[in-house]
Amino acid sequence: MVNIGFNIGDLHFKTPVLTASGTFGYGSEFDDFFDVSILGGIILKGITLEPREGNPYPRMVETPSGMLNSVGLQNKGLEYFEKDIYPQVSAYNTNVLLNINGSTVDDYIALAYRINKLEKIPAVELNISCPNVKMGGMAFGTNTETARTVIKKVRAVYKKKLIVKLSPNVTDIVDFACIAQEEGADAVSLINTILGMAIDTKSMKPFLSTITGGLSGPAVKPAALRMVWQVAKAVSIPVIGIGGIMNTSDALEFFLAGASAVQIGTASFIDPKASVRIIEGLEQYLGEKGFSNIKEIVGYINKPNI
Amino acid sequence: MVKRIENLVVVENKSLTKDYFILVLSCANKDISDIKPGQFVQVKVDKSHSTFLRRPFSVHDVDFSKNTISLLIKIVGNGTLALSGLKKNDTLNVIYPLGNSFSIPQPGKRILLAGGGCGIAPLLFLGKKLRSHGFIPDLLLGFKDVEQGLEIDEYNKIGRVYLATEDGSVGQKGYLTDHSILKSEKYDYVYSCGPEPMLKNIARYCKDRKIFCEVSLENLMACGIGACLCCVVDTVKGNLCTCTEGPVFNINDLKW
Numbered sequence: 001m002v003n004i005g006f007n008i009g010d011l012h013f014k015t016p017v018l019t020a021s022g023t024f025g026y027g028s029e030f031d032d033f034f035d036v037s038i039l040g041g042i043i044l045k046g047i048t049l050e051p052r053e054g055n056p057y058p059r060m061v062e063t064p065s066g067m068l069n070s071v072g073l074q075n076k077g078l079e080y081f082e083k084d085i086y087p088q089v090s091a092y093n094t095n096v097l098l099n100i101n102g103s104t105v106d107d108y109i110a111l112a113y114r115i116n117k118l119e120k121i122p123a124v125e126l127n128i129s130c131p132n133v134k135m136g137g138m139a140f141g142t143n144t145e146t147a148r149t150v151i152k153k154v155r156a157v158y159k160k161k162l163i164v165k166l167s168p169n170v171t172d173i174v175d176f177a178c179i180a181q182e183e184g185a186d187a188v189s190l191i192n193t194i195l196g197m198a199i200d201t202k203s204m205k206p207f208l209s210t211i212t213g214g215l216s217g218p219a220v221k222p223a224a225l226r227m228v229w230q231v232a233k234a235v236s237i238p239v240i241g242i243g244g245i246m247n248t249s250d251a252l253e254f255f256l257a258g259a260s261a262v263q264i265g266t267a268s269f270i271d272p273k274a275s276v277r278i279i280e281g282l283e284q285y286l287g288e289k290g291f292s293n294i295k296e297i298v299g300y301i302n303k304p305n306i
Numbered sequence: 307m308v309k310r311i312e313n314l315v316v317v318e319n320k321s322l323t324k325d326y327f328i329l330v331l332s333c334a335n336k337d338i339s340d341i342k343p344g345q346f347v348q349v350k351v352d353k354s355h356s357t358f359l360r361r362p363f364s365v366h367d368v369d370f371s372k373n374t375i376s377l378l379i380k381i382v383g384n385g386t387l388a389l390s391g392l393k394k395n396d397t398l399n400v401i402y403p404l405g406n407s408f409s410i411p412q413p414g415k416r417i418l419l420a421g422g423g424c425g426i427a428p429l430l431f432l433g434k435k436l437r438s439h440g441f442i443p444d445l446l447l448g449f450k451d452v453e454q455g456l457e458i459d460e461y462n463k464i465g466r467v468y469l470a471t472e473d474g475s476v477g478q479k480g481y482l483t484d485h486s487i488l489k490s491e492k493y494d495y496v497y498s499c500g501p502e503p504m505l506k507n508i509a510r511y512c513k514d515r516k517i518f519c520e521v522s523l524e525n526l527m528a529c530g531i532g533a534c535l536c537c538v539v540d541t542v543k544g545n546l547c548t549c550t551e552g553p554v555f556n557i558n559d560l561k562w
């Protein structure tokens with residue numbers, strides 16, 4: 001038996017494969033396809049204190065080996081979540097994480113404070129990297145001072161596991177990872193989408209209502225992998241790799257670069273079972289290579305013996 | 307209605323015109339009795355390097371005796387072009403059935419099915435379903451020109467077919483929404499699918515006359531299963547997903 005579990009502190013994940021926020025709904029959208037409880041964890045779509053309608057349609061366009069989205073954190077707010085979604089997601093026999101978002105530092109604090117009380121949510125992913133909102137979002141994650149402030153304040157009220165989701169839209173993502181670690185984050189996840197755009201030459205207008213949007217999918221993978229590698233060398237907290245992972249081989253690259261876990265995003269749109277296939281693939285690969293624990297390959301490329 | 311991902315076998319790829327073709331897919335021994343008119347499928351396009359996401363298509367027809375579903379597809383880009391090259395016995399990875407469906411009218415009511423371009427696709431299956439409930443709907447189908455005019459034999463079996471082409475090469479000249487039938491006949495129910503400007507005109511026509519009207523929207527989709535929130539339409543109930551709360555909407559819910 002190969003051990004593929006991983007931990008953030010004392011929080012155990014039975015597999016190192018989670019689903020990325022905003023790409024897996026509330027999990028129930030996938031119930032018909034497989035037992036979601038197989039996953040190490042699911043990260044629910046981004047939540048805000050108050051309901052948000054998100055950005056106007058069109059919100060997505062396909063681009064070479066990827067897609068741009070500008071959903072803009074559409075969600076029904078925390079109160080609705082507590083009443084209507086929480087009871088339902090609590091039934092999953094896996095870690096259910098919330099991705100939290102704010103327009104102000106106070107929003108983040110209020111959200112974190114209330115979510116801390118939800119017994120079945122063992123961790124949050126602090127999203128300071130959403131490129132699709134006018135106020136807040138990425139603004140917090142692209143300035144070292146504001147990033148530090150929001151992480152510090154959330155850390156002060158949130159007692160469970162805190163993962164900080166980093167923006168790739170910065171000069172040096174390592175700075176932000178180090179700040180997260182210094183301010184007491186339990187893990188970092190990266191990358192969120194890369195700010196991009198596309199123009200329809202027929203209509204001579206941008207495809208997205210917001211002009212710019214977040215790029216995801218295989219197109220971002222090499223950039224994501226590079227950042228995960230850089231960050232993993234610089235911090236001692238677990239690094240969760242995200243970005244264009246479509247299959248087992250893609251996921252393995254992230255582990256070899258130093259990620260302790262991965263998140264599957266856009267891949268679930270094309271193959272709703274991508275995450276389970278990757279779990280199976282990881283077990284098979286490790287078995288074939290003669291490893292008994294996935295930890296043995298985390299950061300393998302940095303090991304002195306190779 | 308359980309959504310499933312399956313490899314379906316191409317039984318036939320029927321070329322209709324230079325732009326349109328029909329794919330008949332075998333669901334082998336799987337139970338497809340739960341597929342309803344208005345629902346769609348998400349198709350994975352393997353043979354096109356530039357096609358990344360799945361492509362949504364309405365269920366055009368279901369043959370319950372042969373256990374096949376068919377898709378009526380218009381070639382508009384690389385994905386649909388690659389699909390047009392599929393051969394008998396090729397397999398196609400499909401997620402289905404997705405979305406809601408058209409509602410069934412009150413008995414004895416007069417019905418019009420109005421479709422423009424590839425928007426005629428879901429109306430065949432709907433028409434057959436309505437026939438099985440004892441209705442005989444009229445059909446109003448619109449195309450750019452006769453070249454694009456499809457074999458309408460199948461539609462003729464459902465009810466009386468009226469045609470409109472923009473160049474007048476067959477049927478009445480002009481847009482479908484200008485067809486005289488809309489002035490001479492009185493309908494209680496209108497079901498429609500096609501380009502958005504056409505649907506908006508149909509919706510206005512129905513609103514003015516207080517006719518029950520459902521339209522099937524073709525918003526751009528990434529997942530097709532309610533996970534990404536990319537496909538929303540602005541409604542009186544807020545932003546709703548076309549893929550799960552649609553594609554069929556009552557016009558009274560749309561802000562048109």
Ligand SMILES: Cc1cc2nc3c(=O)[nH]c(=O)nc-3n(C[C@H](O)[C@H](O)[C@H](O)COP(=O)(O)OP(=O)(O)OC[C@H]3O[C@@H](n4cnc5c(N)ncnc54)[C@H](O)[C@@H]3O)c2cc1C
Pocket residue numbers: 346357361362363364365377378379380381382383384385386387424425427428523524525526527553
């Ligand atoms: C629920 C639903 C049901 C559909 N049913 C059918 C059907 O039965 N038959 C059929 O032929 N098509 C149908 N469509 C449209 C079909 O999905 C697109 O034509 C197809 O995805 C185009 O793929 P492509 O790779 O060939 O073109 P692309 O290269 O992706 O696009 C080519 C051009 O078509 C435009 N386009 C692409 N998708 C759409 C869309 N959804 N709406 C408007 N313009 C679009 C693009 O902007 C571009 O200009 C449906 C769409 C939806 C959402």
Ligand SMILES: Cc1cc2nc3c(=O)[nH]c(=O)nc-3n(C[C@H](O)[C@H](O)[C@H](O)COP(=O)(O)O)c2cc1C
Pocket residue numbers: 020021022023045046047069071073099127130165191192193215216217218220242243244245263264265266267534535536
């Ligand atoms: C449609 C869509 C919605 C997303 N919504 C969120 C979100 O609410 N919060 C967040 O932190 N990331 C969000 N993301 C980013 C993903 O979680 C992930 O970081 C990114 O897509 C890169 O991974 P991928 O290439 O595997 O998709 C979203 C991505 C997509 C495509």
Ligand code: FES
Pocket residue numbers: 526527528529530531532533534535536537538547548549550
């Ligand atoms: S296409 Fe993803 S939610 Fe509708």
